[in-house]
Amino acid sequence: MHPSPFPQQPQQPPVPVYEPQPRFHAVPDRANWRYRPRRAFRHSKALRFGTVITLLALCGLVILALVREQTGTEGFLAGLGLAVLPVPLMIAAFRWLDRVEPEPWRNLAFAFAWGACAATLMAIIANGFATDWIATRVEPSSPTEAQTWGATVIAPVVEESAKGAALLLLFVFRRRDFDGIVDGVVIAGITATGFAFTENILYLGNAFGEDQALGSSGIQSVTAATFFIRIVMSPFAHPLFTALTGIGFGIAALATTRQRGRRVLVPLAGLLTAIVLHAVWNGSATVGGLGFIAVYGMFMVPVFGLLIWLVIWSRGSELRTVRGQLPAYVAAGWLQPPEPQALSSMRARSLARSVARRHHGKDAARAVAEYESFATTLAFLRQRAHRGTAGADFVAREQELLHHLWQRKDVAQPALAHAALITAPPRVPPQWGPHGRPAYGPGMPPPYGQGHGHAVPPQHGPGHGPAAPPPHGQGQYGQGPHGQGQYGQGQYGQGHAAPTDFRPPYGA
Template sequence: MAPYPTYPPHQDHALGTPPSGAVPHPRWWERKGVRAAALAALLALSGAVILALVREQTGTEGFLVGLGLAVLPVPLLISAFRWLDRVRPGPWRNTVFAFAWGACAAALIAIVANSFATRWIATATADPTSADTLGATVIAPVVEESAKAAAVLLVFLFRRRDFAGVVDGIVIAGVTATGFAFTENILYLGNAFGTDQISGTGPGLSSVTAATFFVRVVMSPFAHPLFTVLTGIGFGIAAVTAPDRGQVRRVLLPLAGLLTAMGMHAFWNGSSNFGEYGFFAVYATFMVPVFGLLTWLAVFLRQRELRAVREELPAYVAAGWLAPPEPFALGSLKARRLAREYAAHFGGKEALTAVTEYEEYATSLALLRRRGARGRAGADFVVRERELLDALWRRQGYARAALAYAARAVVPVWPVYAGPPVQGPPYYNPYRY
């Protein structure tokens, strides 16, 4: 075949269309636009209700103070999760949905369910103190983690192509929990401010507001994301499990992650019952080490994705779909950044968009091929691979020059793939096009 194949080789029918050309029309409630509108309406309604409930509990002044303080860690946490997702960044709509679900729907479910359960226990036992303790250590972890896990489940089911691995699960779960913690912090900080107002305590380090801010925003802004990330890891492992292998495992893994998140949440909430310094002991000996371990795991998984890009894409160089320096450039975050800067400088916004999308599609292609090599690809492997190659080919005009520049800038003599064609799984032939 020619160094770069004539493209597209087939013009007879659209990719993925049955030979007859008949495309089944989804029923009106199955259309994406209808689902999106219904979901947006649900989140907007939940947001309005939770706003009214929090304002009723804290008062207008307390609500504004709580809002101003609670928003401080949000940009840092969202930026951290987006940074983690740099190799194959998910669309912003998923990030917005996850945050909105956590801040509105999950928070509303938690506030209503927790209040109802605590009042019911207090009435049944005639012991408000034990009801509060049981609500915090048993009811709240179950309700809150289940409500947050619903967002991860929705993305897993309805945005499956955006949910390709453990990193995606960590990001969606973490952003959802960040939204939930944001609303919860408004409530706690607003109530703390109201307590200071009643007691006549002015603003200062001795105030309840300052203590609440220190514990929830300074010491443990990562607490809720840390719990829910365990659920995201369960869904992420299920995402890379072959559909035709281990159906039970694909169900049990997310459930195991959810139960672990509930257990960790309950342990954290119950730390105040372990004595005067129980909270700080649990924080230092448990929360911080687990946070460090999960951070290492997330960074390790991101580096493994970059390695997969460098190892899997040379097969497409041999087939003529990619230029020789591209696997190296696409497997380096520094080279990717330089390619985007080059495109933006010489081609403007259109070129920047094309190169950014090229990097994302190439990463998806490499991860898809890696799953295929390990027997974990679904039945739509060939169709999905062809879609990604089509997307790359249509953006190569801007991307190839930018990536070639980036490869030369990072390593003056970039490695050229000169070996024999890389043979993939038995069902895969890199020269079939």
């Protein structure tokens, strides 16, 4: 027997059999139940958490003392007040990019604290030692030349490596929260925002002290110029550099278990690219004038635009993953047929939360948001199982997510069904020809009963061909005021029941 010339695709893990009531062993009757893998030490998680908090707090105290020593008390307060201005906007922008499956707040808090405290402390110490070494060993022609070498050669390597350490730690110890390029860019951006925040305090504080010594004030002051360059023109500079490292870790997160080289080489390539771009940026700042403007327009702006396009494309890919993975749970009976389409649309998600809040209050809206988050995590978990990277605890984690979905389905499923109805593409009625058959002109879509994946859904019927439009009073989404429609039979297969929880308040 000759081996098959086609490579074998990894098989999807089986979906748990639907039951009227989930029967999971050792699951307490508690809404906040969480799966916790077994560990060698019961308190190892608390110990690690306490150790990380202590180290970051110590780094924060040391960096606070160093910055205050260099800027003085007045300069520190002035720099702090000005440096904090772009932080909420930057964090809000990265949180907006991360709306499909938001990162846990603990990961983002760690990333910001690492960038603001640990990475900045390492950069200040390493840059200071490196500049002194260049000044004493290399013997440059002037102290300014030593600072230029430190800014363009040493600082990019030290700073990008220090910020990239946060990505490495989260990639290793929070691997299940690291799903792709979007997560890498978001974590990198939050880390770099914290780093830029502390660095801006130092630069703005020193500029304020210089103005105080010279008696300068107003628009022509050093503080105003520093604020314009660092806060207005380039608040995204550090996030842009570190995001290249985040893209490398995001691509590594998508690799299979057999692609070990990809997991190592791609993050290193991303880090090297970030270092090079950072060095070019610092070099242009030391040149000043037209060199700075040329680098800003020829490198920074195009790279920033390319990064935004890549992140938006990756977010669309995440939504396509949700749409492609969740129908398996529809076939098993855990989800209702409209849900994969609704959960793969950001507009439908927002609409479902708004409907739940309007009819049942904030608690219902929170339940719908949690339902959307758990369903998205379930889709990504199944995708990782398909790639062979889900881990040995896949079944237990899948049961955990199904457990949380089951607890919130009474509120979330009607809202999502309503959102799917509202956001569905408009149906184009067929042009009826002789003998009761639909007639199509040039440029019109093919008949309803042919093909797969057309924008025009099949009408409710036996599934053997096109059917006439439903009579007045009947619609798409099930029993009740909308009649009986396409989700009973047809597009989603034979035997799936229409959503019985479709309540009149949502469909009215």
